[in-house]
Amino acid sequence: MSTDLNFNFEQSARRTITLEQQAVGQLLQRLSGTFNTACRLILQCQGRVVVTGMGKSGHIGSKLAATLASTGTPAFFVHPGEASHGDMGMIQPTDVVIALSNSGETGEVTSLLPLLKRMGTALISMTGNPASTLAKAADAHLDTGVEQEACPLNLAPTSSTTCALVMGDALAVALLEARGFTAEDFAFSHPGGSLGRRLLLKVDDIMHTGAGIPVVGPEATLSQALLVVTSKGLGMTTVQQDGQLLGIFTDGDLRRAIDQGVDIHTATMADVMTRGGKATRPGTLAAEALKIMEDNKINALVVKDGDQAAGVLTMHDLLRAGVL
Template sequence: MADFDYIASASRTISMERDAVDSLLQRLAEPFTIACDTLLQCRGRVVVTGMGKSGHVGRKLAATLASTGTPAFFVHPGEASHGDMGMITAEDVVIALSNSGNTAEVVTLLPLIKRLGAPLISMTGNPQSTLALAAVANLDTGVEQEACPLNLAPTSSTTTALVMGDALAIALLEARGFSAEDFAFSHPGGSLGRRLLLLVDDIMHTGDTMPLVPPGAPLRDALLEMTRKGLGLTGVIGADGQLAGIFTDGDLRRSLDHNIDFQKASISDVMTRHCKTARSGMLAAEALKIMEDARINGLFVVDAEGRPVGALNMHDLLRAGVV
C-alpha cells in the first residue's frame, strides 16, 4: 500500500468523469427542450424521485430547482408505494432518475403516474429502458464506463446525472428571468439574502437614538452627544429640519491637528457640509457601498426632503451580516 499511486488513481477518476460530462454536450437535443417546456408549463410542483445513488442526486436536483424558481420536492419511490403517492397530483410533473431505467421501485410507479395524468420526464443511462420509453422526454445520462475500476459503483453515471440536473435547473432559471433578488427570497437566512433584502430602515438608529445637534451648538455639546449615542458621529440639523452637516470621529482628529479651541468653537465651524447620505428604503448593501467608496464609517439616512430619519455605522452593517 505504501507504493500505491493515489495521484494516478485520482487523475484517472477525474479524467473519466470529465469525459463523461463532455459527452453530454452531444446529447442535448429535442428531448431536453421538451423537458424544459413541460416543466415551465407545470401548474403544480415538480416531483423528483429515484432510488439509491440516483435518489441522492434527485434530492439535490429537487433542492436546486426549488431554490431557483421551480417549486419542487423529492419523493422516495419506496415510500411512494406505501402512501406517499398521495403527494403527487395531476397538476405536477414527475422527474424520475435511474441509470438502468429499469429500477423496480421506480418502474412500479409508472402505471400510477400515468393514471394520474402527470407528465413524466426521465433521466436514465438507457434510452430504450422501460422508464425512458414511458416518459414524454428522456434525458440520456449514460456513460461508457464507471470511474470505478470494477465498473460497479455509480460514479461517472451519478456525475452526469448531477450535471444534467443542473443544466435543466439553470435553463429553467434563465427562461423564467429569475433574478438575484428572487434567489435571495429563497435564501433569506444566507449572506446573499441579507445583502439583497435588508434595508437601511431595518438596522438604522432612529428617534432619540440618533445623535443630532443644532448648527449653533458648541463643539463640546456635539462631543457629548457623540459620546451619549455611541455611533462615532453626530448630525447637525438646520432650522428647516434638513441635515446641514455631520461631525465624526475623523473630523475630531482633524480638529485636534488644527488646534481648534474646543471651549469656544461652534459645531458649524468644524462640521462637514454636503456629507454623504443614504435614502430611506435603500438596501443596506447600497449604503455599505457608499461608505466604502467614500471611506467613511457612518452616515445618516434622510427622507425625500433631506431630513434625517436614521443613522448607522459600519458596526451596524457588520452585526446585520451585510459586510
C-alpha cells in the same frame, strides 16, 4: 482485497476530480430544446413536482426536490419502491414527475410508467441513455450521460451522479430566475438557524436612528464635522439641510481632502462631502445592504426614506448582527 497504506491518495483524488470536471463540462453539449420543455412543464404545473429515483439516483433526486422546494418550486421526493406499495397515491395528474436513472432501465422506476401515463401526469426523465425506456417515455428528457465514471472500475456511480446533481441545479436555478424569485422569497423558505436570521433581518432592525444618526450642515467646517464623526463613532456623518439629505462625509472623503491639502478649519462640508452617496430604503434585507456595501467597497450606508435619512448602517453593525 489488500490495503496499501502507501498508495498515492492525492494522485487518485486528482484523477477523480479531473474526470468529473470533464463530465460536467460535456453537459453543455447535451443541453437542447428539451431543457426548455422541461422548464415550461414545471412552470405550467398546477400541482407539485414529484422527484423519484432509486439508489444513488434517489439520493440526488432527494437533494433536487429539496433545492426546488427552497427556491420557489413546490416539490417533494417519493421513493419508487414505496410508490409501488401505496405511495403512488401521493402523485396526482396535475403534478410533474422528475425521474432519475442513469441507465434509464431501473425496474422500480420504469414500473411506474404505465400508472403515470394512465393518470396523464407529465414526466421529465434524467438519464444517461437517451434510447432507454425511461427516456423514450418522458415528455422531456435531460441527458446526463458520461463517457466514464470516476470509479476506476467504471462501476460505482460517481461522474454520473455529479452530472445529475449539476443538471438538477441548472433546472432549479433556471426556474428560480424565470419566477423572479427574490432574496426575501428565499429567506421565507429558510427561517431557521443562522441562515434564517441572516436572511430575514432587515436594515430597520439594526440601523442607527434618531439621535444616533450623525448630522452636520453643509456650512460646517471639516474640523467641526470630525468632532461629530468621532462622537458618534460610525466613521461617517450625514450632511443635511432643513431635514433633507444632501450627502455624506466619510473617512474616504477625509483622506481625499488631506491629499488635496485643504485647511480643515476653513473647508466646509459643501466643499468636501460626497453628494448623494450610496443609500438603501427602509425594509430592505440586511443581506441586500451588505451586497451594496461590498460592491461599492464602502463601510457605511444611509437608509433613505424619500429625501430624508431614516437611519445609518455600518459594516460593523452587519458583522455584530451575524449578517457577515
